[in-house]
Amino acid sequence: MANQAKPSTGEQAKQHALAQLRQAILGGEMSPAQRLVENELAEQFGVTRASVRAALIDLAGEGLVERIPNRGSRVRVVTVEEAVAITECRMVLEGLCAAKAAVEATDDQLTELAEIGTAMGKAVADGEPMTYSGLNQELHAKIRQFSGQQVAVELLERLNAQLVRHRFQLSLRPGRPQQSVNEHLAMIEAIRARDPQAADAAARAHLASVIDALRE
Amino acid sequence: MANQAKPSTGEQAKQHALAQLRQAILGGEMSPAQRLVENELAEQFGVTRASVRAALIDLAGEGLVERIPNRGSRVRVVTVEEAVAITECRMVLEGLCAAKAAVEATDDQLTELAEIGTAMGKAVADGEPMTYSGLNQELHAKIRQFSGQQVAVELLERLNAQLVRHRFQLSLRPGRPQQSVNEHLAMIEAIRARDPQAADAAARAHLASVIDALRE
């Protein structure tokens, strides 16, 4: 059971525990609403309870775990309503990023986006939903990056981390990639055309569609 | 110098320290970039270093303090560029909230907004910038609240907390309230008219104007 990774020198124990825990939660190794007992985690990661504690406080700030005073921590479960609310926020923030990216991105970066677009088309045509899901992530990440809007990037990464479980469920839905790919291509085209308004509209339209899909 | 408040029973030491520290930072009692030494704060608040430490980790998650490994914590300074980026995010998020508030708010709540609007007009006419600033805060808070968008509310409160220093500086600028009040009234009118698109546009226009003012 011991999941011990090397406590390599120079790496602070707390950051070690933080990385391990975050990875475990994001990787889906923790069941939803699972209790996170400080002592168990400390032994599992080979660090002291204080380090685990600090990591848990950090993760609570990121919204990945829920801490109740004197009653411990657990993996936070995101209801469908919350997922919708989160995606609404993503909608406007990614719209902002797309608009800024349309203005700020270099020509090389626009080429990168185009390449991801063709790869996405291929993945859908080949019927590889997992590949598509990865490209999806990559595309959104690159658009965020190219916008140069650091604050929005941080907010979006925080929000995205809370959606791991829902995203999984969504990308495996039959027919979903086929619809989604066109919306993504529209975003890419608008950004490559350096049209901020169109980029914002395309990003919003895409995430509005995601919201519809989330609601089933 | 001892700022000791009662360590009232039932109140956890960490939360006590957290509240004290947050208030001190938001209240402007800490100079920008001031070093926050754990031992000093522990003695000042009458709690142990571990509690102060936990509080500092929390505040770092909120973006109010900056923590550098092995080198301590300090009050985070928000540059003008960062303030602009934060306000850009506020722009789209408050637009979302205004649009949702236009749909979701009850008639009673719309009346509350109208009352704040008239009070703002009076404060400007009477030349009371501090009263106006308070009403400003109150108006934005109420619109957020009425939107029912809990995720956006939390993000906006976090972002707003980082702007205390800049907000201060801005509201005392001569002529600024006069321009700002009209934008606020436009927002209120759009929401009262239950027009989501107009509400979004008005909120964005207002914060775009704030961005211009921030850049001087």
Place this chain on the structure above:
DNA sequence: GCGAACAAGATTGTCAACGATTTCGTTCAC
């Protein structure tokens, strides 16, 4: 048999002391 008081176990919150790292002032060689 049922519910409330009680006690034992588990878990988190707090504490004081120790060890590691960084910073800053001093000294020494050139």
Place this chain on the structure above:
DNA sequence: GTGAACGAAATCGTTGACAATCTTGTTCGC
């Protein structure tokens, strides 16, 4: 006089133990 090496002070990171709190299972009275 300048710069690097050294060392002391300050501060953060970590540790193990103790206290407070909550949960759970049991017992007692009715």
